[in-house]
Amino acid sequence: MDKLLIRGGKRLSGTIPVSGAKNAALTLIPCALLTDEPLTLRNLPRLADIDGFQHLMTQFGVSHTIQGKRPEDFGRVVTLEATRVTSTVAPYDLVRKMRASILVLGPMLARAGEATVSLPGGCAIGNRPIDLHLKALEAMGAEIELAQGYVKAIAPDGGLPGGEFDFPVVSVGATENAVMAAVLCTGTTKLLNAAREPEIVDLCNLLTAMGAEIEGVGTSDLTIHGVPRLHGATYRVMSDRIEAGSYACAAAITGGDVLLAGAKADEMSATNHALRNIGVSVEEEKGGLRVSADGPLKATNLSTAPYPGLATDMQAQLMALLCKADGTSVLKETIFENRYMHVPELKRMGADIEVDGRTAIVRGVETLNGAEVMATDLRASMSLIIAALAAEGETTVRRIYHLDRGYERLEEKLQLAGADIERVGDD
Numbered sequence: 001m002d003k004l005l006i007r008g009g010k011r012l013s014g015t016i017p018v019s020g021a022k023n024a025a026l027t028l029i030p031c032a033l034l035t036d037e038p039l040t041l042r043n044l045p046r047l048a049d050i051d052g053f054q055h056l057m058t059q060f061g062v063s064h065t066i067q068g069k070r071p072e073d074f075g076r077v078v079t080l081e082a083t084r085v086t087s088t089v090a091p092y093d094l095v096r097k098m099r100a101s102i103l104v105l106g107p108m109l110a111r112a113g114e115a116t117v118s119l120p121g122g123c124a125i126g127n128r129p130i131d132l133h134l135k136a137l138e139a140m141g142a143e144i145e146l147a148q149g150y151v152k153a154i155a156p157d158g159g160l161p162g163g164e165f166d167f168p169v170v171s172v173g174a175t176e177n178a179v180m181a182a183v184l185c186t187g188t189t190k191l192l193n194a195a196r197e198p199e200i201v202d203l204c205n206l207l208t209a210m211g212a213e214i215e216g217v218g219t220s221d222l223t224i225h226g227v228p229r230l231h232g233a234t235y236r237v238m239s240d241r242i243e244a245g246s247y248a249c250a251a252a253i254t255g256g257d258v259l260l261a262g263a264k265a266d267e268m269s270a271t272n273h274a275l276r277n278i279g280v281s282v283e284e285e286k287g288g289l290r291v292s293a294d295g296p297l298k299a300t301n302l303s304t305a306p307y308p309g310l311a312t313d314m315q316a317q318l319m320a321l322l323c324k325a326d327g328t329s330v331l332k333e334t335i336f337e338n339r340y341m342h343v344p345e346l347k348r349m350g351a352d353i354e355v356d357g358r359t360a361i362v363r364g365v366e367t368l369n370g371a372e373v374m375a376t377d378l379r380a381s382m383s384l385i386i387a388a389l390a391a392e393g394e395t396t397v398r399r400i401y402h403l404d405r406g407y408e409r410l411e412e413k414l415q416l417a418g419a420d421i422e423r424v425g426d427d
């Protein structure tokens with residue numbers, strides 16, 4: 001298994017290209033099930049999770065052709081075509097490797113009138129139930145059965161009628177599933193307290209380009225008038241605001257000055273606000289965002305929240321940055337109950353962090369030290385890389401398959417900005 005070796009202390013400077021957003025791509029790909037015409041997605045990131053999802057789509061009879069196979073290219077163009085759906089079952093073996101597989105439930109049900117998806121099971125960052133996905137589909141007229149670890153959703157003859165659902169908790173995935181099912185309903189669907197993350201706006205924009213009728217895009221109340229059929233489209237995946245925020249933290253902790261090419265300020269304003277409170281300069285520039293830090297980092301208090309609040313997917317990376325700030329910061333994780341797994345690893349590098357339930361107290365330290373650490377989940381892994389870039393000496397990060405799930409060619413991008421990082425095989 002590969003590992004990353006990072007020798008800290010190099011100031012990052014230059015340009016880092018931001019890839020297409022993983023979480024947007026994972027909800028745009030299943031939209032191919034909603035039409036028998038080709039769907040072409042541009043700027044798809046090259047990631048293990050995206051390859052896995054395409055593989056899952058193949059199970060349903062969806063063909064895909066890939067352009068942009070040159071190794072030096074970032075991103076690629078993929079055309080998916082579901083002329084005929086040959087299977088409506090997402091098997092355990094594929095779903096267990098990738099939780100986002102649950103996102104085929106809504107569009108498959110809408111297209112084929114039924115869908116059977118293995119329950120995703122537990123996850124490292126909390127329980128992550130799917131009850132809201134199921135309740136929203138039920139409210140739209142689906143019948144749901146649970147048996148032998150699978151969920152089966154069935155639409156009445158003639159298709160789902162549509163309905164109204166008020167989400168008791170804001171859920172990104174459940175909103176996505178509900179929207180993808182609603183676009184082909186025979187009637188109108190109202191989704192209240194829906195998630196409004198930029199990735200959901202991206203989903204609604206693609207569906208609109210395919211002929212869907214959605215009102216309230218970008219707000220938490222969506223009204224979707226079902227249409228009898230959708231057509232194909234060509235669509236560019238939005239840029240990855242979490243990847244951009246991660247490299248912003250990396251630049252800041254090294255006192256660097258980096259242009260994040262392709263980053264969009266309006267999609268990451270909570271992260272940018274946090275960075276500015278920490279004393280980091282974030283400026284919009286032609287082609288992206290310039291992030292620089294030339295003074296001391298300052299402690300700040302942060303709390304994660306659904307969009308437009310601070311993304312839970314940025315918590316670990318900002319925590320790594322705060323490990324080197326002057327003073328004491330208090331972080332609150334309100335979305336997932338077990339999302340501090342990076343803390344013991346950061347402590348191995350000399351960080352001073354105390355966790356009490358969903359609260360973490362971070363006392364800034366003068367020096368972080370290189371150490372042998374282990375990645376536990378995607379964003380946790382990135383926090384270790386960020387800390388390592390500023391640590392004295394060498395850090396070895398193991399289990400980096402987590403990073404390959406969500407950061408396109410991470411070490412190459414960091415090398416572009418002058419980091420001393422290399423991937424080596426484990427011996």
Ligand code: UD1
Nearest residue numbers: 023026100128129130131132133170171172173313335336
């Ligand atoms: C998505 C993102 C993930 C991000 C998260 C929160 C993808 C592929 N993943 O995950 O990176 O961290 O949003 O921004 O886009 N919940 C329920 N019942 C449900 C569904 C969710 O109780 O049926 C709860 C969850 O346990 C959690 C909260 O709702 O506490 C938010 O989860 P949700 O927004 O659904 O996260 P995901 O869509 O899984």
